[in-house]
Amino acid sequence: MSEIVAPQGPQQPAGPPEPGQPRTWDIVATTVELILLALAGMVSSFAGLMLVMASDSCGTGTTECSTGVILLGVGLAVIAPWVALLAMGTWAVVRLVRRKLAWWVPLLAVPLWALVFALGVAVTFAGVS
Numbered sequence: 001m002s003e004i005v006a007p008q009g010p011q012q013p014a015g016p017p018e019p020g021q022p023r024t025w026d027i028v029a030t031t032v033e034l035i036l037l038a039l040a041g042m043v044s045s046f047a048g049l050m051l052v053m054a055s056d057s058c059g060t061g062t063t064e065c066s067t068g069v070i071l072l073g074v075g076l077a078v079i080a081p082w083v084a085l086l087a088m089g090t091w092a093v094v095r096l097v098r099r100k101l102a103w104w105v106p107l108l109a110v111p112l113w114a115l116v117f118a119l120g121v122a123v124t125f126a127g128v129s
Contacts, residue, residue, distance in 0.1 A: 023101070026096070026101055026102060026103050027096060029103040030092050030096060030102045030103050030105070030106060033103065033106035033107065034085070034089050034092065034106050037081070037084075037085050037088075037089075037106055037109055037110075038085060040081065041081030041082055041084075041085055041113075044077075044080065044081040044113070044117065045078045045079075045081060045082070047077070048074060048076075048077030048078035048079075048080065048117065048120060049074065049078060051070075051073060051074045051077050051120070051121065051124045052070070052074055054070060054124050054125060054127075054128050055067065055070050055127075055128060057128065058128065063128060063129070064129055065127055065128050065129070066127040066129075067127070068127070069123060069124075069126060069127030070124050070127035070128065072123055072127075073120045073121065073122070073123030073124025073125070073126070073127060074120065074124055075120070076116060076117075076119055076120030076123060077116075077117050077120030077121060077124065078120075079116075080113050080116035080117040080119075080120060081109075081113050081117070083112075083113075083116060084109040084110075084112040084113035084116065085109055085113075087109070087112065088105055088106050088108050088109035088112070089106065089109075091105050092105040092106055
């Protein structure tokens, strides 16, 4: 006995579908944004170092300062852009490797950066009383 088997269409491979093609514009935009963030990070780190001037009035008799707190605040302000750049840069590269849109990820570094920088400024001025 022979059975007639109806022809079937092409079989779909098992597993997740292949990711989309890489988008050149996304790779270029993400790379340019990361480079601009690194350049702005250098400027911001220099501005963070200038917070040391908050301690200029220390030791004049009218102002008592906590140098440890000032140093902590300056340190936060100086490393803020690099923490943001490292975190968001890593996330952006992972998204690019997985062929997902990543142009928006470096833009998230700006609010993170501003938050940590502002915290550093607040801590610095809390050390000067």
